[in-house]
Amino acid sequence: MPFVSQTSLQSDYTLFSSNCPIVIDNGGSNFRIGWAGETDPRIIFRNIVQRPRHKATGETVTIVGDHDPALMKYFDCTRSSPRSAFDSNVVYQFEIMEYILDYGFERMGADGSQVDHPVLITECVCNPVQSRSKMAELLFETYGVPSVAFGVDAAFSYKYNQQLGICDKDGLVVCPGFTTTHVIPFVDGEPVYKACCRTNIGGFHVSDYLKQLLSLKYPHHMSRITWEKVEDLKMEHCYIAPDYASEAQSFQKGGKEAEDKTRCWQLPWVPPPVEGLPSEEEIARKAAIKERQGQRLREMAEAKRSSRINELENELQGLEFLLQQLGNVEEKDIASFLAETGYVSKQEIESSRAKVMQSLRKAKGEPKGEQAETEEKVDPSAAEKYPLINIPDNMLTPEQLKEKKKQLFLKTTSEGRQRAKQKRFEEELERERQNQQDEEKRLENPELYLEQLRAKYRELSEKVEQRKRHKTNGNHTNGNHNLSGGVGRGERLNAAQKERMRLLTTAAFDRGKGEDTFGARDEDWQLYKLMSRDNDDDEEGPDAYEAELARISSRLQVSYSFYYFELVLNNFYPS
Known part of the structure; x- marks a missing residue:
């Protein structure tokens, strides 16, 4: 079975006498705490601490042990990885250890500031003196325990089994831990710590290796095969083979025994929701939301416009009052009066007034009147x-x-x-x-407006491209080298160019009848004016099309931006 934390609050703390010790199994993977004389520990949880931030308030909280997955929707754990107080089975982060002890004593029902029971706590083999002294200092100074005893869990286990008659006086203890494995010899019933050894391989490395194997075999599910799921698989389905070689041969050959030991496990799968066609009420609701959003945008634009108009009107009143005051000032005091106002001359004030009036008319959307044009x-x-x-x-x-x-x-x-x-x-x-x-x-109607803009944009683009093709064909067919399949010169000329050709042909025909008298009359020179006017019109056409095309393109960009903005609003604020 996978590991399940037991962190329920105990209520019988006061029923135990002060002479009853509290036993703590401080392991690199799990923290166990309970009363001496009982067969099972009262509290079990993972020996880790995590400090995520609340998604709404941004407040940092401390979570000890296994966190409830239901709480993770309220906390952001992306920047806070679980931290352990151990480094290769040696406690060296005593700030984290204090959080863990606080949580363990609080779950036992004790007051965190005073624990009036002796404490028996386990440690690794050959624990450094510095780590042991820091742990004793933490228990004495912070929790006020009356006495502390340290011991090795593997030695306790061997002694217990020796009393039951399972082990002899001489033996060898193999203690696989979370990150290390210790081997302790026993001679005459006593451990020989000078002869013990340690290997930096433990349960963590087994789980990590299993995770790598599963990720290599199922690369499409790497994000779903987490370390916690792999740990549950190891605890629930894996076992220690007494004879590894024979076990491997049985799986290679197959058969009934291998089939019985094979386990099929499926990742959790949630079917995607089936989206049906929206009902009439849903369509009406979305239309009402869109209308409210449009009304809100219009109100914001109108409020901004009104604020701008009020500012300009106040500024205009100030300038008119300043001009009125300037008219009442004597000639000799004008320079000092202007120095106080910050203007150099009366003309500068009138120019500022004209600019403010122009901006005010533009903000109000009023066309220029005849009086304003005359004044300008x-x-x-x-x-x-x-x-x-x-x-x-x-x-x-x-x-x-x-x-x-x-x-x-x-x-x-x-x-x-x-x-x-x-x-x-x-x-x-x-x-x-x-x-x-x-x-x-x-x-x-945003959709209809976008469709009309796109149609107009395509129409203007075709006109601009057609003019470019005409110009390109004109450049390529100069002289007598007309390209096959190209556009004829009569088709390339527009109305203005055709009119110029007619005028030139008429003038040449008249001159070819007899004596060349072109230019003798003033009317003859009107031909150049007509040709020049036609040429001007011809040059202004493409620029007008391109300017309108640029304006339509800009409006398309703005409309798409508003359209996607409304879509985002609909997604994040559906009601």
Whole structure:
């Protein structure tokens, strides 16, 4: 039978007199404790200590002996391996030994701080003096025992069997332990410790070797063949062969005797649960959970947006109040007033105010009004920066004319930058509006939205690839070397390119009729403008497709992220 711990709390501790000794068999594998005169020990448990952490609170607890497998779902034992107080049958970790003695005395019913009974404790053969003195110090100082006696369990066993008449006065004791095996000779009924010997092979090595054999034979079950299961198999099914050679020959030959001694053992197996189709209630419950999750996400986004709007409105009010205060300050005190506010000039405050207003409109999702656009177009400091622009040329000197041209150039460049900035802002606002609309569609029906995005992505990808193929075919078919099976030039040209070809053909035909008069009229030069405009349109097409393709790709990534996030929420928070 496999080993089963006996750790029930004893209730008759006070019934024994103080002269009755407590016997402790302190083995490398098991710890046994009981009363002298009884045939069996009261408490038996594995001589190990483990300190796992609680999975919920993170608190470290101490577990002595065999742990209950039902408790392991509450504790994390991955970083805490079992520890023993022994090293080759010699006690050297007395902190662990104290935990074990506390648990043993507490299970016996004694008060951990005072044990008023003599103690008989076993030790290994030829135990070092340092280990024995530490053990005596622990028992005397910590538990206050009145007296301690040490002995070798193998010698006690031989003496007991000698009294029963099983052993003679002269004999040999073989004591296989957990990690070592001792051999002690007896002469005239007394052990001769000077002649004893030790081999560093014990029950642990037998179990470990059996575990290796099972792992080699069944490599697919290595994780299930644990050391504890192997120990149970050894204790329940294995035996010591009196004649190893004859036993091995009987198993090689087979037969009735070998068949009777063969044991078949199956690993514990739990059938996987059969998942049926979800019921209508389950589908409705999952849909309600998904709706609540979407509503929670929308509420979080709305709360964040409201907080941002409040911050911008407070900042805008502060800047407007600052401008109002600045208007009431005298000219000579403006510098000191601005130094206190942290701004350099009034223009910097107005610029910050314009940026805050722009951010506020963007946060609210409002389009730019005509008044705002007019305010941006009209620069209040333009007259101060460019004073010569509105003055007629006949009223200026040559130096002033040069300065006027320079100011015109600077103003035009500045206005161009403003227009480009305005265009970028409008494009960004349009993208934000599209993303917001897409987000609303995604929240309404994520699966349908993902399918539409994928279809649009495939359509745009095909268009971009088609343009690339046209461009590649155009490069490969220059001159008279048209590839067989390629696309004809008429099929490669789009509408803008065909229009340019028509204009060039018409101009060449008109010129071939007679005298070359192209360029004599101003209308002739409109041809170049038309061709240039068509060329611009042609160049803008692929960039627009690629920009939209990039936006769709980004939305796909975001949608997949939200989709998998909702799946994780469904798995971890099903209700």
